[in-house]
Amino acid sequence: MKPKIVIAGGGLAGLTAAIHLRLNGFNVTVIEKNKYPHHKMCGEYLSNEVVSYLQKLGVDVLSLQPKNIDTLRFVLENGKQLECELPLGGIGISRYTLDLFLYERANSLGVEFIFDKVENISFHESVFTVRIRGDQTVTADYVLNALGKKSVVDVQFQRKHTYKNADWIAVKAHYKGDFPEQIVGLYHFKGGYCGVSKIETNEINICFLAKQELLERNKTIPELISNVLFRNKALREIFEKSTSTFEKPIAISGISFEKKTKSEKHILMIGDSAGLIHPLCGNGMAMAINSARLISEILTKYPEPTKINRLLIEKMYQKAWNKAFSGRLWMGRQISKVLQNQVIADKLFPIFVRYPQLLKFVIKQTHGKQDCT
Secondary structure, three states: OOOEEEEEEEOHHHHHHHHHHHHOOOOEEEEEEEOOOOOOOOOOOEEEEHHHHHHHHOOOHHOOOOOOEEEEEEOOOOEEEHHHHEEEEEEEOOHHHHHHHHHHHHOOOOEEEEEOEEEEEEEEEEEEEEEEEEEEEEOOEEEEEEOOOOOOOHOOOOHHHHHHOEEEEEEEEEOOOOOOEEEEEEEEOOOEEEEEEEEEOOOEEEEEEHHHHHHHHOOOHHEEEEEEEHHHHHHHHHOOEEEOOOOOEEEEEEEEEEHHOEEEEEEEEHHHHHHOOOOOHHOOOHHHHHHHHHHHHHHHHHHOOOOHHHHHHHHHHHHHHHHHHHHHHHHHHHHHHHHHHHHHHHHHHHHHHHHHHHHHHHHHHOOOOOOOO
16 A cells, blocks of 8 residues: 555645545545635636646536636736736636635545644654644654645744745735626735736635735724725725625735745645745746645655655655746746836836737746646
8 A cells, every 4th residue: 555645734735736646546634724615815816737737637627617817917006007918828716616626526536634723743763743633643654734824834843934034914805896807917006916806706806915014004904905005096996896705804914935945854845835926926826736746746656655765755846846936936026026116117117018028928937838738
């Protein structure tokens, strides 16, 4: 029998890895604190680069009737705007629907689910012990950490990004209102940016990222929206003509875009636990899914948990991850820096208007290639 794998976290990366590994004969357990379906912090735009891969796993996301998105609308705070074709395009799909769909596929394959909170992960004599709330423990040959942007594992191992430049907040809610379903909008404001796009329910997903100091200065999220985001008149109009379908928005603070290690004490990091791209790049969902694919392919090739294999797997995964994503993350950081400098943004904007192919080239640098095999 192939080794037992515990996946801490049942988001996109965790569920995708569970399906991929189970299809290859692994004994897989996923530990997720919330039962499905539930809303997650996310821009809810999925690049087409991973659609065919998901279909190979028996996850036909197109059957969920997502919105087809092929155009980027980019609007500066001063009102300047442009539109361009997205090189690959993507779909608008809520995490509420997609995570449930992935869970049902994994569950049908025999993946075990434990709905509780991970408290601690330890490694001793080639065996992992995962402690869950209430002192329940689960053992495994391999552990994948898919707990997301901030987790108990990050604190346990004092990962650098937990305390270095963790100065962003993210806020998301769904709204009823009018917005072109083929467009993903990116709206700039001083200290952050906001993504707007339609999802399969015909609701609008509005998700913004802002410097934490802005919330501290404005006290509440409604005040932050009114005093800061509304400086972008186009974004203000969207908010004022829409009605939230959430009782209150989802919010996460202390987000960092610092580089992250891909393993800690032999725990393998996937999804946002391995690296987080700026949401303005619209590639976070695809990156999470692709990271699960990378580690699953490596584990399938080298399944036996020997000391040599662990070191080989970690080295191979680090190399594969860097090749796939380091360039995207670098470009994402540069784009974010430009957007936070109004003078530079104003100078670049007319260049992109005149040469839209240049903007498409920049977008391509934050995405992978579409898998057509």
